[in-house]
Amino acid sequence: MLDIKNIYKNFGDVHVLKGVSTHVEKGEVVVIIGVSGSGKSTLLRCMNLLEEPTFGEVWMEGRLMTPPDPYLHEEVIRASKTYGRLRSEGLDDAGAIKKIKDEDLLKEKHPRAEGNAYKTELEKIYRENGIDINLGRQKMGMVFQSFNLFNNKTVRENITLAPIKIGRQRLKEAKKRGESVDKTPEDIVKAANAKAMELLERIGLQDKADVYPSTLSGGQRQRVAIIRALAMEPDVMLFDEPTSALDPEMVGEVLDLIRDLVKSGMTSVIVTHEMGFAKEVADRVIFMHDGVIAEEGTPDEVFNHPKNPRCRDFLSKVLY
Amino acid sequence: MTFITNVAYIMTKYWRTFLLQGIGYTLLLSLIAVSGGAFFGSLMALAKRSRLKLLRAVVNIIVEVVRGTPVLLQLYIGVFVFPMIVPALSSLPYIYSVSIVLIINSSAYVSEIIRSGIEAVDAGQMEAARSLGLTQRTAMVSIVLPQAVKNILPALGNEFIMVVKETSLASTFFVGELMTSYLKVKGYTYLTMECLVIVGVLYFALTYILSKLLKVLERRMKAHA
Numbered sequence: 001m002l003d004i005k006n007i008y009k010n011f012g013d014v015h016v017l018k019g020v021s022t023h024v025e026k027g028e029v030v031v032i033i034g035v036s037g038s039g040k041s042t043l044l045r046c047m048n049l050l051e052e053p054t055f056g057e058v059w060m061e062g063r064l065m066t067p068p069d070p071y072l073h074e075e076v077i078r079a080s081k082t083y084g085r086l087r088s089e090g091l092d093d094a095g096a097i098k099k100i101k102d103e104d105l106l107k108e109k110h111p112r113a114e115g116n117a118y119k120t121e122l123e124k125i126y127r128e129n130g131i132d133i134n135l136g137r138q139k140m141g142m143v144f145q146s147f148n149l150f151n152n153k154t155v156r157e158n159i160t161l162a163p164i165k166i167g168r169q170r171l172k173e174a175k176k177r178g179e180s181v182d183k184t185p186e187d188i189v190k191a192a193n194a195k196a197m198e199l200l201e202r203i204g205l206q207d208k209a210d211v212y213p214s215t216l217s218g219g220q221r222q223r224v225a226i227i228r229a230l231a232m233e234p235d236v237m238l239f240d241e242p243t244s245a246l247d248p249e250m251v252g253e254v255l256d257l258i259r260d261l262v263k264s265g266m267t268s269v270i271v272t273h274e275m276g277f278a279k280e281v282a283d284r285v286i287f288m289h290d291g292v293i294a295e296e297g298t299p300d301e302v303f304n305h306p307k308n309p310r311c312r313d314f315l316s317k318v319l320y
Numbered sequence: 321m322t323f324i325t326n327v328a329y330i331m332t333k334y335w336r337t338f339l340l341q342g343i344g345y346t347l348l349l350s351l352i353a354v355s356g357g358a359f360f361g362s363l364m365a366l367a368k369r370s371r372l373k374l375l376r377a378v379v380n381i382i383v384e385v386v387r388g389t390p391v392l393l394q395l396y397i398g399v400f401v402f403p404m405i406v407p408a409l410s411s412l413p414y415i416y417s418v419s420i421v422l423i424i425n426s427s428a429y430v431s432e433i434i435r436s437g438i439e440a441v442d443a444g445q446m447e448a449a450r451s452l453g454l455t456q457r458t459a460m461v462s463i464v465l466p467q468a469v470k471n472i473l474p475a476l477g478n479e480f481i482m483v484v485k486e487t488s489l490a491s492t493f494f495v496g497e498l499m500t501s502y503l504k505v506k507g508y509t510y511l512t513m514e515c516l517v518i519v520g521v522l523y524f525a526l527t528y529i530l531s532k533l534l535k536v537l538e539r540r541m542k543a544h545a
Contacts (some may be wrong), residue, residue: 007504140451148444148445162454229451
């Protein structure tokens with residue numbers, strides 16, 4: 001469902017991610033653990049392009065969200081002038097491709113330098129697979145460490161804002177394409193409000209629908225933030241340390257909600273420091289260290305029989 | 321005693337010059353400067369956030385130059401230079417050129433107010449909106465700007481008060497605002513001190529009323545937070 005291909009992320013001279021690839025299946029729950037600064041939050045933020053990866057590709061349900069990365073497509077490399085030059089110097093096909101990949105030879109910042117064929121290949125890949133970032137993001141719900149509820153909107157408006165805005169936009173586009181639409185903008189508002197109340201009831205906060213987020217407790221805010229993401233009916237949920245900013249007594253209520261969600265089959269990627277929770281809900285655990293995936297496996301493999309010494313070290317510090 | 325009778329004499333004889341012409345032109349100039357400044361300042365704030373490097377650089381240079389030179393100097397340059405660029409201005413009173421200079425000056429300050437007001441909104445608000453699949457534009461209009469306005473309006477009010485005082489410099493070109501009234505009436509009566517006190521009280525009354533009005537506005541906005 002979600003495909004991460006060879007992601008690099010540099011902030012200036014700091015290399016936060018150094019080639020991360022992974023794949024999230026439908027219904028799978030992936031938990032990412034690791035020390036602070038290991039790149040786990042950055043990886044999560046790269047998944048919905050809140051951070052734009054420096055290299056690499058993100059695929060959501062078979063559609064490419066990032067610009068195509070030439071190194072991941074051999075047909076693009078073959079179309080480049082650099083490849084032509086290496087072949088004329090006597091290297092065979094596999095050798096030339098390997099040399100280009102290993103030594104980072106493509107002048108990708110200057111597409112013209114690699115010739116028109118190269119440029120056409122890249123454009124073709126994007127034309128055939130590319131998807132508007134906003135469309136991709138609509139399928140991914142994101143929950144932040146610091147909640148990020150809209151301060152200028154009531155709880156209900158927080159939940160309905162995106163469904164209403166995007167619903168209206170889709171309606172307009174459908175009309176423009178000349179399709180017959182059986183919905184009016186008012187229907188969209190009505191449906192969004194009904195959905196919001198249904199979700200609020202689910203977390204027992206229906207009486208808070210018309211208050212502003214500043215009056216809620218941390219746990220309540222985070223639960224509202226979760227259902228705000230759910231209101232867009234996403235296919236995958238990304239959780240970025242959802243309980244790290246909470247008072248200890250409020251961690252439970254948020255974890256309970258995430259657990260419910262995960263048990264109901266929601267595909268999720270969770271960055272967390274709650275190891276007990278990770279062990280309980282994860283189908284797969286990823287241990288990040290220094291910008292790469294250092295260990296990956298079932299919770300039993302990673303927590304009980306870690307092979308990577310860094311991972312063992314980390315776990316011995318957090319599991320007591 | 322003579323001081324008070326002199327003030328009373330001046331006010332009965334020249335109240336129109338002070339209260340109608342003086343305050344009228346001062347408020348008119350301030351309003352032109354701040355509303356023009358708000359309009360062009362917003363555009364400049366947008367330009368500063370633009371992806372075009374050249375546009376950003378040009379706007380930054382304008383802002384730095386305007387903020388780094390005295391208004392009086394800007395007025396002199398404006399009054400001499402604008403009529404050369406736009407010949408139509410040379411047959412019009414100075415107040416037109418003066419207004420243009422004040423608008424440019426105010427735009428520079430307002431653009432900084434708006435920029436910092438937008439930047440003061442937590443980046444998480446924009447991220448949350450984008451993560452839901454909203455466009456940059458929608459996120460800006462529905463989430464960030466409404467919150468930025470709360471930071472911007474009080475500072476914009478202060479800018480208005482600053483401009484009211486700065487318009488006094490326009491008296492160099494005799495455009496008719498409060499300080500010009502002082503120059504005129506002093507010329508008729510030779511009562512310098514009395515005229516100065518009258519003008520001072522009027523400026524103070526103007527800015528004091530404005531700042532009180534702003535307080536009320538701010539309190540109202542907080543109530544709707």
